[in-house]
Amino acid sequence: MPELPEVEVVRRGLATHVEGRRLASVELRGHRVARRHLPGPEDLAARLAGRRVAAVRRRGKYLWWDLEDSVGLLLHLGMSGQLLVEDPAAPDEKHLHARFGFADDGPELRFVDQRTFGGLALVDLDDAGVPLAIGHIAPDLLEPAYDRAAVVRRVKAKDSAVKRVLLDQTVVSGIGNIYADEALWRAQVHGERPASALSKPRIGLLLDHAAEVMREALGQGGTSFDALYVNVNGASGYFDRSLAAYGQAGRPCPRCGTPIRREQFMNRSSFSCPRCQPRPRRVRAAGSA
DNA sequence: CGTTCATCCTGAGAGC
DNA sequence: TGCTCTCAGGATGAAC
Structure with missing residues (x-):
């Protein structure tokens, strides 16, 4: 469940089921799940045993315990990762990569990941309790550390396509392909417009739309197109019913009725309204003073 | 330095 | 039925 709302749904589920519990045994399978923990999976499992989970936190699409x-377990779901609370006796999932048993003998937690882009690592936390390993990830749109004016300035300073900037987690984090398209649709901006060509107020509104659409999605448990994206109980979110643009090619724009178009951008699909979000006339010449 | 692209995986669905 | 092809909620390191 990859973008901010879906990851937050998982964080809340973890907070309910895992906070305050002490890890007993940890089993890691395969070489990919802990590939960012350089000493290896056995070392990681050994270091986790006996630790207490004091809190579950999130920045953008990253989770950590x-x-x-000042130590944390950093988790990323990648494209297809799931964290599931289960009975230890339940049969193994096909793509089970990690299982966390707790000292209280209650339900265990499993990390299941079909495409293996997700993973976990033991990391050091800074004075604010944030992993040093994600120091390059900017605050996300829904956290207190988000500095709207500063992000507007950073976006305005970029000549790249504005959708590329929205997806750049070092500028502002949490936005992925779905919510970038939804925010652009709400703001009536084509994603290939150069960020620097937008006025600062327009950029601010675009960011506000991104925050708002993610808040709405969170209120509906996130967006789940299929069984790969579920919360810790295996339940799907239903914000997919509210999407105006993403995945809606050929269906009428909810604002003007024009069929939503699909285009390739950055080797992935982008959805937009041809009428509400006209393509930029042409690539703007390199800026001057 | 900042920016862009190829790559890491498995599986579902379309088209033949 | 089965093959091939395309596509999927992401991040990163290497190459410009």
Whole structure:
């Protein structure tokens, strides 16, 4: 469940089921799940045993468990990762990569990931409790550290296509392909317009739309197109019913009725309204003073 | 330095 | 039925 709302749904589920519990045994399978933990999976499993999960936190699409003593377990779901609360006796999932058993003998937690782009690592936390390993990830749109005016300035300074900037997690984090398209549709901006060509107020509104659409999605449990995207109980979100542009090629724009178009951009699909979001006339010449 | 692209995987669905 | 092809909610390191 990859973008901010879906990851937040998972964080809340984890907070309910995992916070305050002490890890007992941790089993890691395969070489990919802990590939960012350089000493290897056995080392990671050994270091986790006995640790208490003090809190579950999130920035953008990253999750981490605060394990106290300025140590954390950083998790990323990638494209297809799931964290599932289950009975230890339940049969193994086909793509089971990690299982976390707790000292209280209650339900265990499993990391299941079909495409293996997700993973976990033991990391150090800074004074604010944020992993040093994600120091390059900007605050996300829904956290107190988000500085709207500063992000507007950074976006305005980019000559790249504005959708590319929205997806750049070092500028502002949490936005992925779905919510970028939804925010652009709401703001009536084509994603290939150069960010620097938009006025600062327009950029601010675009960011506000992105925050608002993600808040709405969160209120509906996130967006789930299929069984790969579920919360810790295996339940799907239903914001897909509210999408105006993403995945809606050929269906009428909810605002003007024009069929939504699909285009290729950055080797992935983009959805927009041809009438509400006209393509930029042409690539703007390199800026001057 | 900043920016862009190829790559890491498996599986579902379309088209033949 | 089965093959081939395309596509999928992401991030990153290497190459410009």
